[in-house]
Amino acid sequence: MITGKNYIGNQLIASGNKTYKTFNPESNQENKYLFTEAAQEEINKAVELASKAFKEYRTISGKRKSEFLNVVANEIVALGDELIQIYCSESGLPEGRAKGERGRTIFQLRSFADLVKEGSWVEATIDTAIPDREPNPKSDLRKMNIPLGPVVVFGASNFPLAYSTAGGDTAAALAAGCPVIVKSHPMHAGTGELIASAIIKAAEKTGMPNGIFSNLNSSGIEVGQQLVAHPKVKAVGFTGSIRGGRALLDLAAKREEPIPVFAEMGSINPVIMLPKALKNRAESLASTYAGSITLGTGQFCTNPGLILGLKGKNLTTFINSLAHKITEINPTCMLHPNIVGAYESSKTKALNQEGLTIAANYEGKIKPNYASQVVTTVEGKTFLDNPTLHQEIFGPYSMVVQCENEEQLEKIISSLEGQLTGTVISDANEVANYPAVIASLQNRVGRIIFNGVPTGVEVCPSMVHGGPYPASTDSRFTAVGINSIKRWIRPFSYQDWPNEILPKELKNENPLHILRSVNNILTKKGIV
Numbered sequence: 001m002i003t004g005k006n007y008i009g010n011q012l013i014a015s016g017n018k019t020y021k022t023f024n025p026e027s028n029q030e031n032k033y034l035f036t037e038a039a040q041e042e043i044n045k046a047v048e049l050a051s052k053a054f055k056e057y058r059t060i061s062g063k064r065k066s067e068f069l070n071v072v073a074n075e076i077v078a079l080g081d082e083l084i085q086i087y088c089s090e091s092g093l094p095e096g097r098a099k100g101e102r103g104r105t106i107f108q109l110r111s112f113a114d115l116v117k118e119g120s121w122v123e124a125t126i127d128t129a130i131p132d133r134e135p136n137p138k139s140d141l142r143k144m145n146i147p148l149g150p151v152v153v154f155g156a157s158n159f160p161l162a163y164s165t166a167g168g169d170t171a172a173a174l175a176a177g178c179p180v181i182v183k184s185h186p187m188h189a190g191t192g193e194l195i196a197s198a199i200i201k202a203a204e205k206t207g208m209p210n211g212i213f214s215n216l217n218s219s220g221i222e223v224g225q226q227l228v229a230h231p232k233v234k235a236v237g238f239t240g241s242i243r244g245g246r247a248l249l250d251l252a253a254k255r256e257e258p259i260p261v262f263a264e265m266g267s268i269n270p271v272i273m274l275p276k277a278l279k280n281r282a283e284s285l286a287s288t289y290a291g292s293i294t295l296g297t298g299q300f301c302t303n304p305g306l307i308l309g310l311k312g313k314n315l316t317t318f319i320n321s322l323a324h325k326i327t328e329i330n331p332t333c334m335l336h337p338n339i340v341g342a343y344e345s346s347k348t349k350a351l352n353q354e355g356l357t358i359a360a361n362y363e364g365k366i367k368p369n370y371a372s373q374v375v376t377t378v379e380g381k382t383f384l385d386n387p388t389l390h391q392e393i394f395g396p397y398s399m400v401v402q403c404e405n406e407e408q409l410e411k412i413i414s415s416l417e418g419q420l421t422g423t424v425i426s427d428a429n430e431v432a433n434y435p436a437v438i439a440s441l442q443n444r445v446g447r448i449i450f451n452g453v454p455t456g457v458e459v460c461p462s463m464v465h466g467g468p469y470p471a472s473t474d475s476r477f478t479a480v481g482i483n484s485i486k487r488w489i490r491p492f493s494y495q496d497w498p499n500e501i502l503p504k505e506l507k508n509e510n511p512l513h514i515l516r517s518v519n520n521i522l523t524k525k526g527i528v
Helices: 040-057 062-078 080-091 095-118 168-176 186-205 222-229 242-253 275-298 313-327 337-351 380-385 406-415 435-442 482-488
Strands: 006-008 011-013 019-024 029-036 125-127 141-147 151-154 180-183 213-216 235-239 261-264 270-273 306-310 357-361 374-379 397-403 419-425 445-450 489-495 516-518 521-523
Touching (some): 019 080, 019 186, 029 186, 040 213, 062 095, 062 168, 062 186, 095 168, 095 482, 151 168, 151 222, 168 180, 168 235, 180 222, 222 242, 235 242, 270 275, 275 306, 275 313, 275 397, 275 419, 306 313, 306 406, 313 397, 337 374, 337 397, 374 380, 380 397, 406 435, 419 435, 435 445
Parallel strands (some): 125 516, 151 180, 151 235, 180 213, 235 261, 270 306, 270 419
Antiparallel strands (some): 006 213, 019 029, 125 141, 516 521
């Protein structure tokens, strides 16, 4: 049941005086539930509870954390159709998308549960003492990863489940041993409260400390700012716009104790169409990319917003075919009137740039909060000379850049800001003839796709969902997959500590039977 209140640990509280409602973009009207924004005292209490809970939670075994995460997944399943209905009413997204995202959220939780139960993620490293080493004795040194402390997670507008309340950031931080305070996204506060109730129930059922999780309502930016500035918050997870992520990064850096902000932000995900591939597959590629550009109304961080090719007949055929196929697709609903407004504003700004040509613009009648898809094209030199054309347009929009030659193609790639993905469309071994282009692309992205589309992010250990700034604020980390746990930990060493008081992960006998590096050898054996 939705109350509209804030979860401050296991208590539902609403002492503030600022209220708001979510909006159903499909029906173009407000939803019925009234939400109360977290007041200053509620924010402080949530952080204090998290700080207190951390003292206990950081010592809880991987087995118990695993149980907790699995029960969270079970409780989300138990929410049943109510969760799906609220999700759809707050996002305008279809039921199939809601169920798919719920499944992904559950999978993420169970993946982290398996990770911490097995235990080797702490990367235990042991270098035993050599007391008779000359000229100086060598100390016994043992290292492992430990949690940072209370983490603030910002819910994402475009993924009400998988990147929000119990999404990847939250699951990874809880797995690491960090309490989490979620700044719920105002567009899907009801979805957030339902998921928060599942987490709280799971925490109570598994005996986790009160304060391990809180969920705070927020209609604007103030709650988030107060959370990031709070001295007992130790890290931040964010998925959203460059403007929002950068503001949080700057705020965190100005603190007396600066803290890391792991933000996944804007990306136009360049796609390189090589000549032979276009010559042989222009029609099928156009069909594939028309679908990718409009998938989810273009509201994915991996939407292909930029297509690069060598100028000529083959690229022209592709542009014409893409223009035809994309206008045959029926427009779909965006997440919120504000997002529609931002899309229209960004699109208008781009279309007013000199040298830009509209290849396709859906001109049929559309419902309120629906978005008309657009494909534009521009000469390579014009694109290079106008940084405005390099910016993300969040929605079903893509630009085809017609490059004069390979040299200009490489120059354009090198001029781009950091991106989440890059894609290469190639025939047979055609790509082998473009090593400099591929090297330039690798330098600007976190993941390269071969003969596919960037939309779709697999949750697995080998996935990198991040990239050079502004795709993310730290390109060394991924926001998806079990390795995303590394954002919420730090390495810590014990020197010459007695075996009996070391953590189990570092004891000589290796009671947890985890994989460890002992004197540079990976082993599960104990130390004799």
